[in-house]
Amino acid sequence: MRKLKFHEHKLLKKVNFLEWKKEQSFRELQVMRRYHITDRDDYKKYNKLCGVITKLVHILKQLDPTDAFRIQMTDELLEKLYNMGVIASKKSLALCEKLSVSAFCRWCCKLIYE
Numbered sequence: 001m002r003k004l005k006f007h008e009h010k011l012l013k014k015v016n017f018l019e020w021k022k023e024q025s026f027r028e029l030q031v032m033r034r035y036h037i038t039d040r041d042d043y044k045k046y047n048k049l050c051g052v053i054t055k056l057v058h059i060l061k062q063l064d065p066t067d068a069f070r071i072q073m074t075d076e077l078l079e080k081l082y083n084m085g086v087i088a089s090k091k092s093l094a095l096c097e098k099l100s101v102s103a104f105c106r107w108c109c110k111l112i113y114e
Contacts (some may be wrong), residue, residue, distance in 0.1 A: 035105035046104040053077075057096045085110060 004012065028043060037043055056077065063070040077088035086103045087095045 003029050031102055031105060035109050037108075039106060042108075043101065043105075046101045046108075049104060050099050050101055053081075053096055053099055061093060061097075074078070 023090075028040075031037070032040070032043055060070055060074055060077075074093060077096060078087070078093070079101075081096060082090040083088045085107050086099065089095065
């Protein structure tokens with residue numbers, strides 16, 4: 001790589017390519033501070049996981065309520081999330097639909113501090 005010219009170097013001093021201005025929202029920082037998450041990537045993973053679960057719940061809700069596959073997948077999903085401690089009870093899919101990143105952060109903190 002060639003050496004940067006003076007004006008190029010001066011322009012690049014003002015730009016941080018690792019962190020963008022709009023990358024971290026207030027809610028994200030608040031949750032990271034509350035649950036002592038030091039790595040932003042952990043928050044992003046939890047957020048992605050919440051998105052996948054809510055998508056799955058949306059797909060399951062579109063299926064027929066008497067469908068055997070829907071009943072089985074719903075039970076497995078609720079059982080797994082309840083055993084992890086992410087949801088409080090395994091009654092309905094409505095709990096999974098409102099799943100937040102904070103629930104996964106609480107679960108992670110519980111694992112670390114126990």
